[in-house]
Structure formats: C-alpha cells, structure tokens
Amino acid sequence: MKPFTISLRSLGRHSFLAITTTFVLVPFIWMISLSLKPPGESFNGSFSLLPQTWHAAQNYTRAMTASPLPRFMFNGFFVCGVILTLQLLVCTPIAYALAKLKFPGRNVLFALVLIGLLVPGQVLALPLFILAHQLNLLNTYAALVFPFIVSPFGIFLFRQFFNTIPDDIVHAARLDGMSEFAIVWRIMLPMAVPALIAFSIFSVVGHWNDLFWPLIAVRSQELMPPPLGLMAFKNEDTGIDYGPLMAASTIVVAPLVIVFLVAQSWFIRGLTAGGVK
Amino acid sequence: MRRLRLAESLVACALAAPGLFLLVALFILPVAGVLVIAFTDWQFGAASLNFVGLKNFTEIFADAAFRKALANTMLYTAIVVPGTIVLGLAVALAIESGQTMRAFYRAVHFLPYMATLAAMAITWEALLHPTIGLVNQVLTAAGLPTANWLRDERTVLPVLAIIGIWQNLGFAMVLFLAGLTAIPRDLYDAADVDGIDFWFDRFRLITLPMLGPVLMFVVIVVALHGLEIFDTVQTLTQGGPNHASDVLLYTLYRESFQYLRTGYGAAVTVVFLMIVVALTLIQTRIMDRKVHYQ
Amino acid sequence: MSGLELRNICKNFGSTNVIRNLSLDVVPGEFLTLLGPSGCGKSTLLRIIAGLELQDEGSVAIGGRAVDGLRPKRRDVAMVFQSYALYPHMSVARNLAIPLLMRRLNTLQRLPVFSAFVPGTAAKKAEIASEVARIAKSIGIDHLLDRKPSQLSGGQRQRVAVGRAMVRQPAVFLMDEPLSNLDAKLRVQMRAEIKELHQRLGVTFIYVTHDQVEAMTLSDRVAVMLDGELLQVAPPQEIYTNPHDRRVAEFVGSPKINMIDVKVREGGLAKIGGQVLPLEFDAKQDTLTIGIRPEAFRLTDSRDPNSLSSIVRLIEHMGSDLFVHVDLSGVPDPVIARLPAWSSHIAPGSSLHLRITTEQVLLFSKDGKRLKPQASVTPLRGLVR
Incomplete structure (x- = not known):
C-alpha cells in the first residue's frame, strides 16, 4: 500500500512540474525551432519542432550577415x-x-x-x-x-x-x-x-x-x-520570416544560458542576491 | 595614538574618494536634479529655468494618457504579483516534496529570469502571432476562440502580465525554496504527532506561517519588478493599441527621450520614484518586524 | 494505562542497519529509558514508535493494539522533541491547544473564518480553552499563555513542550533528549519535574538520552542500546552492578570502569600485580578481561600481603572523592581509583598500596560477554592468601 501512495504522489508532482516546465520552456524551444525552419514552414501551422527541410545554416548566416x-x-x-x-x-x-x-x-x-x-x-x-x-x-x-x-x-x-x-x-x-x-x-x-x-x-x-x-x-x-x-x-526586417530573427535571438540569449547551465548555483545566488537589491 | 587615528582616516578617505565622488555625481546629484527639474519649466537644451511649483504634476495627472499608464502599471503589477507568488510557491512546494530531478526543475524554472527579455519578447511575439503563432494554432486545434493577443485592447495587458509571470516565477521559486529549507523538520514531526497531518492543515498551520517573512519579501520585490516593466512593452506593443499597454516607464521613456518633454518626464520620474520608495520602506518595516520567529 | 511491545524491529537507511531485529516489552506505567551514544539508533526507535518513521520489518503494539499502519495521531502517543519544536508563530495557548483542536474539531470546524458558522464549534473551542488553562496551571505556565515561544526562556519552552504532550492525555509519552538544550543547573531541576510528572500521571514514559545520569535517576528500567541492538534492559542499579556485556559496563559509570586483560592460570587464578584473584566462572577461557570499577579499589598498606603497589600519576579532586590515576605494576595502562577525599597523604609520584574488593570485580570473555559466576549469588568470597 505504501509504495503505491508514494508513486501516486510522485506522479502528481512530476505531472504538475511537467506542465510548469512546459510553460517555462515553450518560448525557448519555439525560438530554436523557428530558427531552424525555412520561411514556408513557419506559416503552414505545423506543430513539429524539427523542420521538414533544414534551414538552420541559411537563417544563422542571414542573422550574422544581414545585421551587424x-x-x-x-x-x-x-x-x-x-x-x-x-x-x-x-x-x-x-x-x-x-x-x-x-x-x-x-x-x-x-x-x-x-x-x-x-x-x-x-x-x-x-x-x-x-x-x-x-x-x-x-x-x-x-x-x-x-x-x-x-x-x-x-x-x-x-x-x-x-x-x-x-x-x-x-x-x-x-x-x-x-x-x-x-x-x-x-x-x-x-x-x-x-x-x-x-x-x-x-x-x-x-x-x-x-x-x-x-x-x-x-x-x-x-x-x-x-x-x-x-x-x-x-x-x-519587416517580413514575416521569423527564421533569421529567431536565429539572432538565439545567438543573443545563448552565452548567458550556456554559462548558467554550467554554473547554475552561482547564477542563482548572484541573481537572487541582486533581486533583493 | 591620535596620529595613528588620523592616518587611518586619511587612508580611508583615499580609498573611499573615487566611490564617494561617483556616488554623488551619478546617484545623489541626479536624483536631486530630477526633483528640481520636476518643479521647473526647464526644457532640454534651454538656457534658463523658472520654478513653476506643481505645474508639471498637475499636467501629467490631467493627461489621460498618463493616468492610463499609471492604471495599467498598477493593473499589470496586480496580476503579476499574485500570479508569480502562487505559481512560484506551487513550483517550490512541488520541487521540495520529492527527491528526484530537483536541480533540473530548479534550473529550468529559473531560466526565464536570466534570459535576455528583449530577445525572449520577440519569441513571445512569434508565439502570439494572430495567424501563424503557436498559441492560436493550439487554441484552434482545441476548438477554442483565438485573439490577436497583442493588438487587442482587452487582451494586451493580461498577455504582458503572463509574460511577466513567466519571467519572475523562477525568482520567486528560488526564494521560496530557500525559505522552505529553513523550516525545521522537527516542526513537521511535531505536527504529525499533534494530528496536523492533512496536507491542507500542514500548509495552513505550518508551512505558510513559517514562510511569512519570505512571502512578504517576495511580494514586495516582485511588485518592484512589476512596476519596472519596460522591455516587453518597448519590444512588443510600444504602448499600443490605443494606450492599452502604456506603462509608467514607457511613458517616461517616450516623453523624456523621444518627445524631449523634460518637465513632463521629470514629473513622471518623480511619481515612479515615490512609488518605489514607498514599497521599499514598507519592505524594510516588515523585515524589521519579522523577528518573532527567532 | 497501556504498555508497549516491539517485536523484531528492523530499520535500514540505505545499506546501514540502524536497528537490528530489536524486541522490547514495556510494562504499563513504566518509565523506560533508551540509553546509548549518539548514532546508536535510539532516536530512530522512538520515531518508529511514534509513527514518524516506518520500520522495515517487525511490529509495534501500544496497549495491546498493533499500530503499524496507523498515523502518529491515531497511535495515542505524545512526543517531546529535543528542540521542543514549538510552533514559533503561535502563542503558548495555541501551541497547547493544537493537539486538541486537531482531534476534536472536524474539517469544517477547523477552517479559519468559515468555522464561525459551523454549529458546536464555539462550545468545543471553549472546552478546549479551559482544558488548556487547567494544564497550564498544573505545570506553572499559566502566566505565559499569551506569549510567543521566542519570548520564553529555555526552561519555560521545555515546560510548554511537555504541556503540549500532556493535554491529550496520551497512553504513552515519548521524550527525545528533552533536557539536552538546557544548562546544567536547569537540567537537574527539570529532571526532577519530569520524574514527578511521571509519578503524577502514572502513564508509560519512553525517554531517550545519551546521559547516563538522566537514565539512572529517572528510570524504572534502562535499555542500553548500541549499534542498533539492545544490550541489556534492567533497573538502573542492575545495569551498573550486573552488566551482561562489556560494552554496557564501559558505557555506564563515571569514571569509566578499568578493564585489565589477564591470562588465566592453573586453578582459575589470575594475578594482577601482587594480588591473586580467584576466578570462578562456568566456561573455559585462557585469557579474559577483568573489569574493576574505580570504587572497587581500597587503600591499604604495605603490610597487607595482597596489596598492589602503584605509583600515583595525577589526582582529580571531586570534593567528596578523589579520582586517582595510578600505574599498577604489571598493568600496561593507568587505572583510575576512587578514594575517599580524606586520603590526604596522596601526592603525584608517591607510591600507593591498593587492594581490590573482589566481590565487585566483573569478568568478561574475549568476545565481551559477561562471565557469570557459577550459580551463586555472592560468588567471590574473600581473598586468597
């Protein structure tokens, strides 16, 4: 009886956190996903995260060259x-x-x-x-x-x-x-x-x-x-082509996120101490 | 002995001098300056100035756009604070209630707080795009009504508030996690023996009161974050449509630096400063009072 | 009145066996102390009895009723914690009332604002308040009811913790080192109060401590625990004078019992220095350990043929006694003798003649088991000349 209640509890915990994790992560995932897709695919309303035709190279090149x-x-x-x-x-x-x-x-x-x-x-x-x-x-x-x-x-x-x-x-x-x-x-x-x-x-x-x-x-x-x-x-870049813009956003967000994933607890300490400011 | 003390004072002055000078030049005098400008008719580039009393303040409060911005900021904060607190606390409690994947959940939820908001706002724009955005696609697929979220006067502020909650939730969570760890295990054991063993009773009688000081603190700090909303408005709506997402800092920016209406901008700045100072004073009062748990 | 039965309790934390196959019966109304060094599993055992921890194997029965599946509040036990675990945000009155509120009010009546509309709530609350007031008066904290725990002294907090345990009139009182956060003087006072409380209430007390003085002074029986096992359960005096195990003998008694390894000679004789001891026991051994409590030494003089000559290393004055550390000839480690304070001629470096009271000598085999004298109540009689 005990193991069953424990696993039910843990199931509830993980389900709830999975929902909030999705809420938190969706923008990041969507940003990266769009940065990999060709213009056509952002339009056609597919939920797929990965592109049918990879357009990553073009998007990232465009982001790095079309703007400084x-x-x-x-x-x-x-x-x-x-x-x-x-x-x-x-x-x-x-x-x-x-x-x-x-x-x-x-x-x-x-x-x-x-x-x-x-x-x-x-x-x-x-x-x-x-x-x-x-x-x-x-x-x-x-x-x-x-x-x-x-x-x-x-x-x-x-x-x-x-x-x-x-x-x-x-x-x-x-x-x-x-x-x-x-x-x-x-x-x-x-x-x-x-x-x-x-x-x-x-x-x-x-x-x-x-x-x-x-x-x-x-x-x-x-x-x-x-x-x-x-x-x-x-x-x-007024068009509706999100690819290069999302690629640029990814590049801007990336350095801090990468360092954060490496030095997580330091980040949390530093930023909460600062938020307290 | 006296000379020794004098020497120490001299050394201290030498070490503190650059910092002191810059503090005065970059913080104290500017604050004084903005207070002065707010009570004068000085305009950017003008050679002379006259004191005009409260004229700038009567002007901004007579301006419907400013009143709208003030009300929007309050409404935005009024949504972000409870949303962030409830969600942040729920996530912290959920993480704390088990042993597995704690570091993962903590890191993931903290991510939005440190990611560049201007860049993430662009992503939110893509998500909220009326035709090709993920949000409307999902809603359509589920048979629910859709909206042009950022261009609709009724939805724009709540949507910005959701982005605000998304961003601040991890910050609240981290502080709540720290607060939860600080509650002695013994209290929960005593509660068990005394019969406080239903989860709602435990939360109501032990967890929540013990989190009291942290909770008050998070409320104030998140409220301050809420009042300082700017990046998402600048990136996504520019205050529109029809001033529906005008907020204090956006008004401050627009009037001071785009229209160069210095007196107006200074008055808005002073109002903003007053609100922030008031909240901070409440915070210090609360922190001073919360000693009875020791 | 309820007793307590523990049957074959086992508890592991990971791969560590904290409690190993432990069984214990506690008589109704008894004051039983679990005594042992920190980490011996005594607190874990107490938490298993309370239901705060679940045993991996075995069963717990309180008052003849198995309580294994029951939550703490259904076990009819109350607990006083080492840290007192008073609710810091509640007044003393509310701290005392909580156990009653939680069991007498139903869910609706416990809701904060809403409860005012539930019939019968007010009457029950008034009844609880009067019980709280009565208990508070009986333990002398009625003037503190409006205070918060942070405004109380250590002793007052301790009383509130005891009061909170008392209000429910539990069948069994569990106490986890309740005095260890108090200063020495207060500890003696509260010790007496707990003893008196037990006599007044007459219910079963299970008291965990690492302090042998507390165990000896308070208990009807002491259960000595080490490495998750019960070594001996007996009245305090018997634990001291008749330990079943070398580890019990060493844990109880201050200064520590002197342990001397000897070889057994022909005819069951052993020799320490100049004194020959007759050894009567029921098993064949070639080496064994002799345990001599410090007070088993007596002063004698050089004319005594059985005297042990020794050199004084240092002296500790205790007021009523002297603890004299001496080197006995033929014994590698120094031993401690407890001698009357008026043995004033003793000085460091001087030589001393001691004699062992053989009736008080304890024998242990190599594996630490006590070697019982052969079926006799007073086995060691007189000295061999």
Whole structure:
C-alpha cells in the first residue's frame, strides 16, 4: 500500500512540474525551432519542432550577415567587461573602508550607499542623459558605461562580505608591513571570491540584458549592445520570416544560458542576491 | 595614538574618494536634479529655468494618457504579483516534496529570469502571432476562440502580465525554496504527532506561517519588478493599441527621450520614484518586524 | 494505562542497519529509558514508535493494539522533541491547544473564518480553552499563555513542550533528549519535574538520552542500546552492578570502569600485580578481561600481603572523592581509583598500596560477554592468601 501512495504522489508532482516546465520552456524551444525552419514552414501551422527541410545554416548566416550581429555581440562583451572592471576597481576599496576602517563620516557614506541602492536606475536616466549631453558623451561607448561605474549594490555586497572577515587578518597584514592598498587587493578581494562571483554574474547579466539605457544613450548601430541591436534588426526586417530573427535571438540569449547551465548555483545566488537589491 | 587615528582616516578617505565622488555625481546629484527639474519649466537644451511649483504634476495627472499608464502599471503589477507568488510557491512546494530531478526543475524554472527579455519578447511575439503563432494554432486545434493577443485592447495587458509571470516565477521559486529549507523538520514531526497531518492543515498551520517573512519579501520585490516593466512593452506593443499597454516607464521613456518633454518626464520620474520608495520602506518595516520567529 | 511491545524491529537507511531485529516489552506505567551514544539508533526507535518513521520489518503494539499502519495521531502517543519544536508563530495557548483542536474539531470546524458558522464549534473551542488553562496551571505556565515561544526562556519552552504532550492525555509519552538544550543547573531541576510528572500521571514514559545520569535517576528500567541492538534492559542499579556485556559496563559509570586483560592460570587464578584473584566462572577461557570499577579499589598498606603497589600519576579532586590515576605494576595502562577525599597523604609520584574488593570485580570473555559466576549469588568470597 505504501509504495503505491508514494508513486501516486510522485506522479502528481512530476505531472504538475511537467506542465510548469512546459510553460517555462515553450518560448525557448519555439525560438530554436523557428530558427531552424525555412520561411514556408513557419506559416503552414505545423506543430513539429524539427523542420521538414533544414534551414538552420541559411537563417544563422542571414542573422550574422544581414545585421551587424557580430558587432552587437562584441559590443555586449566589451561594455559588460569594462563596466565590471570599473565597478570592481571603484567598489572594492570603498567597501573595505566602510567595513574595516574607522573614519569620520563613515555612517553618512554608508547612508549614501543605501540611498543609491534604493533608487532604481530608470529614475536616473533623465538627469544622466542631460549630463551625457553636456559632456558630449552621447552615442559613444562611454555613454553606455559611465552611469554604472559605481554600483551601490556592489559596495553593499562587498562591505557585508568584508565584515565577515576577521579584523585580525587585517591586523596581521599590517604587521607584515602591507599597505592598506595592498590589503584591499591582495588580501580582501581574494578572500571575497564568493561575493566577487555573485556580483560579477549580477552585473554582467544585468548589463547584457539591459535595453532601457542603451536605447537612450546610443543611436548608431556600431555601438549597440545585443538587445538594442536585436530591436534594430527586428524593425528593419519587416517580413514575416521569423527564421533569421529567431536565429539572432538565439545567438543573443545563448552565452548567458550556456554559462548558467554550467554554473547554475552561482547564477542563482548572484541573481537572487541582486533581486533583493 | 591620535596620529595613528588620523592616518587611518586619511587612508580611508583615499580609498573611499573615487566611490564617494561617483556616488554623488551619478546617484545623489541626479536624483536631486530630477526633483528640481520636476518643479521647473526647464526644457532640454534651454538656457534658463523658472520654478513653476506643481505645474508639471498637475499636467501629467490631467493627461489621460498618463493616468492610463499609471492604471495599467498598477493593473499589470496586480496580476503579476499574485500570479508569480502562487505559481512560484506551487513550483517550490512541488520541487521540495520529492527527491528526484530537483536541480533540473530548479534550473529550468529559473531560466526565464536570466534570459535576455528583449530577445525572449520577440519569441513571445512569434508565439502570439494572430495567424501563424503557436498559441492560436493550439487554441484552434482545441476548438477554442483565438485573439490577436497583442493588438487587442482587452487582451494586451493580461498577455504582458503572463509574460511577466513567466519571467519572475523562477525568482520567486528560488526564494521560496530557500525559505522552505529553513523550516525545521522537527516542526513537521511535531505536527504529525499533534494530528496536523492533512496536507491542507500542514500548509495552513505550518508551512505558510513559517514562510511569512519570505512571502512578504517576495511580494514586495516582485511588485518592484512589476512596476519596472519596460522591455516587453518597448519590444512588443510600444504602448499600443490605443494606450492599452502604456506603462509608467514607457511613458517616461517616450516623453523624456523621444518627445524631449523634460518637465513632463521629470514629473513622471518623480511619481515612479515615490512609488518605489514607498514599497521599499514598507519592505524594510516588515523585515524589521519579522523577528518573532527567532 | 497501556504498555508497549516491539517485536523484531528492523530499520535500514540505505545499506546501514540502524536497528537490528530489536524486541522490547514495556510494562504499563513504566518509565523506560533508551540509553546509548549518539548514532546508536535510539532516536530512530522512538520515531518508529511514534509513527514518524516506518520500520522495515517487525511490529509495534501500544496497549495491546498493533499500530503499524496507523498515523502518529491515531497511535495515542505524545512526543517531546529535543528542540521542543514549538510552533514559533503561535502563542503558548495555541501551541497547547493544537493537539486538541486537531482531534476534536472536524474539517469544517477547523477552517479559519468559515468555522464561525459551523454549529458546536464555539462550545468545543471553549472546552478546549479551559482544558488548556487547567494544564497550564498544573505545570506553572499559566502566566505565559499569551506569549510567543521566542519570548520564553529555555526552561519555560521545555515546560510548554511537555504541556503540549500532556493535554491529550496520551497512553504513552515519548521524550527525545528533552533536557539536552538546557544548562546544567536547569537540567537537574527539570529532571526532577519530569520524574514527578511521571509519578503524577502514572502513564508509560519512553525517554531517550545519551546521559547516563538522566537514565539512572529517572528510570524504572534502562535499555542500553548500541549499534542498533539492545544490550541489556534492567533497573538502573542492575545495569551498573550486573552488566551482561562489556560494552554496557564501559558505557555506564563515571569514571569509566578499568578493564585489565589477564591470562588465566592453573586453578582459575589470575594475578594482577601482587594480588591473586580467584576466578570462578562456568566456561573455559585462557585469557579474559577483568573489569574493576574505580570504587572497587581500597587503600591499604604495605603490610597487607595482597596489596598492589602503584605509583600515583595525577589526582582529580571531586570534593567528596578523589579520582586517582595510578600505574599498577604489571598493568600496561593507568587505572583510575576512587578514594575517599580524606586520603590526604596522596601526592603525584608517591607510591600507593591498593587492594581490590573482589566481590565487585566483573569478568568478561574475549568476545565481551559477561562471565557469570557459577550459580551463586555472592560468588567471590574473600581473598586468597
């Protein structure tokens, strides 16, 4: 009697999760499926996932050549890389100062960080747009990068992590003759690798996927990161031929999904910590 | 001793200075700036400005399009939050109730939260295409009525909300899973002995109350995500048809950066900021209060 | 009043046998302690009795009724958990009321808002509230009824946990290390309260602990458990003085019993240092182990022909006694002797003359079985000169 109830339960569990899994996965599957089909097949209303005639090569070639998709992808990697590097350079020392040093105004500084944490990026778009205009930055790589050089979330996360590192380690490093600067980079950051990974994922995913700010900051195609480039591609390709567009979408989504499947738990940790922001 | 402390302060200032400068330049002053602009008649590119009090705010609230956008955002959030919570909790409970394939289900459900929404929105458009989209094909095959989902005033917002639920469900699920693991096993054992052994009683008397703080937290965060809806609207509907999918951030974007109506845009920004701050304050209040479980 | 019968219980977790073919009878109204080191399977056994865990083989009967297929709530048992497992989001009153609410109200009456419209609910709830109040008063927590568990001290939480077990008036009380989260002083106090509670209620108690003092002080009988097996079930005094197994002798008693391996000489004699011990047992052995409890040593002097000469290594002062660690000549490991506190001339490094009280010596064969003296109540008589 017992094994029967257990298997019934497990059947119910898997059935329910199969339904939600389908709901979650259908867009991904359909995207890939359409990216493999010739134009005719997207029309004729077949449910089949795999195409009757494979059109993958044509679609993906078209996606890579009809629009500057390789350029969009490069822009994405480049902008995300620069943003992350600058964020780490700026956030680590200030987080260390907040966590381990005593100085007047420390609480005020931390309050500023919390205010920064509270303000959603979209609120800053208008003034930063004006600032970029004044500095003549609009429509440059710099425009894509500068609002994000300092990340209040990064400061907050690193400060929390540094707080858990015993003060004695800092004291020992000082006795060994290390400068505060060296302590930040040679002791604290290497010890904060979990925070570093979580923050890196949060930052890269956020900026790779960002559409709002690039839409405001750049106009020329050579500077567009992937989501914005995809919009441009979609708008000029007005036909109903989904193949190349789906191929382009697949290429844009793929890098993060692949890394996610490899480093799942890190991703989940980084993004939920960030969602908490 | 004093000199040592002074030295420490100097070092701290040197380490914090770049971050401090950028925080002020890129967060504090811009927020102050947008607050100022919202109360002036300044327009993008103008050389002078005058304070006009609440004029920008009376203007936006007099504008039916803005009121529609505000109402749409609220309605969208009002669908996404319960939908995400119920589905996310159900998935988390289902995953937690067994031992097999946990990592798989967790990863799959989390996928939409990290995938590029702009790209996925294009796929949703293909799925929802009135003639060749999978959704209508399935509905037709099942003998059910179809619709032009994204071009129909009545369906566009609920459809966007379903995409919102699709995207946020994994986020809620992960937080609920963490919350469920934190409930001590002993409590369920005690409940068994005390006779709380019907699943609904267990859920009502143990699981749900023990998840209380996590639940409140997820509600607020998903609500914030809901208020920030932009990518799907920009990609799929551009606020249409007939403002039926206009939302706060889309209005903000359109007025500020396409029409360059700076005062209007600033006022919308301030309204958006107020809503977000209010929600965040509620969240902090709740988190501070939820200590009685310790 | 109900007793409890366990027949041939087996439980495996994967390939580990946690409980091996265990049988046990508990007399109605008895206070029985399952004593053993952590990981011996005692908690698992308790959970099997409660119905929280299912045995792979064997059967459980409570009050003569087989309960194997029954859910915990139908078994007429109550349990006090090590962590107390109080519902943190409910007041003390509600924690106490839950077992009654769950069994006396039907499904409709338990529904949150709707229940107000179901006839009879209010009366039942009032009756439950008065019972809760009575129980709370009887264990001295009636002033805490409105508090949440987080607002209580450790001892108060423990009382609430006991109260929650009491309200249903179960046939069997199960307690899983209920005192282990308390500080030493409170533990002694609550120990006495549990003993008193048992005397007052008169129902069967099954109490799991790894603390031998708790087992000895509380129990009518102690069941010593090791590696999923019961080694011996007997009253506390017998467990101490008449252990059936070397492992029982070693687990019970503090400081630990001294175990000395000896070769048996002609005529059943063994020699430790200068003292010759007469060994009477019913099996042929060439080597065996002699167990000597620390209090089986007595001080004597060099004129005693049977004295063992020893060198003092270190002394632990316990107030009423001294634990003296000594090297006995001819014995490889140091032994511990418990001597009266006024044996003040003892100092580290000094030599000491000890004598073994042979009546208290325990003999074990190589495989750890106790070697019973040949059909005699007081087998070891006097010393051989």
